[in-house]
Amino acid sequence: MFQNKASRWIIVSLTLVFSLLLAGLPSVANAEYGDVILNKYSDANDMAPVIYPHWFHRIRFQCKVCHSELGFKMKAGGNDVTMADIVDGQFCGMCHNGEIAWTTENCELCHSGKPGLKSGIIGTHKTLGPGIW
């Protein structure tokens, strides 16, 4: 396939161009590294999707609080979160209850995403999330 030097160089320069593009692409990626979009039910119920920021919470809580003590599964989309559960004091509602953090009445602070966002974790200028390069 790459019999001669010339075609080898074409391939190499194409590779360079593509890798530049690849390296550049994530730089226009959205949101902050580690932000998670939860949109299993929100859009379907005319609510804006939820954006959960890891960076903000990890300044205040170790991972083990949510992922061990409170039992959040460490998998985007792995928790079946509904608003009724939250108001009932589960999931986000274990803290957003007026004691540890502000209450669930502040709809817009959690439901802050653009309509139509896909559920999942968001990367940054380097990777777009696990297994997404």
Next chain:
Amino acid sequence: MSNSVRSGTEKSSHLFLTLIVLVLSTAFIVDAAYAGSWLSIKGDGNHDRRNKTAMKFLQDPEDALSQLPPDTAGNQVDWVKAIEEGYIQPRSNLYDHTEVRMMDLDIIMPETSTMNYVMFPHQQHTAWLDCKNCHPVFFEAEVGVSPVNMGAILEGEFCGRCHGAVSFPLTECNRCHSIIKGTFTGQFGAQYPEGANPEDYAYVPE
């Protein structure tokens, strides 16, 4: 016949290597240019600017993250340093009855082909995570049992569950591949201190 097949794979592996080197080197250049800059929630493409309450009350990452020890990747914060040097004191538990488990035990992993060996430190991880976040879901608590390898990590398994999602990303090869070959003469695997009893380090499911 068999000869030409072999040279074919050699060539494509050559190209593959060139590709990896190029992607990484460009990533480093782009990286340098982006270090220390965070997208505002107003322009991050995900938050809805029409949501006035969110635009007014949500914190911009830069306000908080620029105050913490800098890094070039991920959140551009060295989160390990941030805890060790007391910039942040994230809570370890909400309820009094929760047992907070920490452990200091390094694991040296030698299946690294031409790369330097990997050192996995329990200390820095248990400052954030509980044993059961990793054992047995991502790793068996016994050296050499789980089929850890770089391909799977890049696919988001093992170390790649967190690194590439929330913790520093996989582009930072040398932070994991940190034990220079030739300088390490001890035994691979768990680095128990002299005279320590491995039983004291055992993983207890709760």
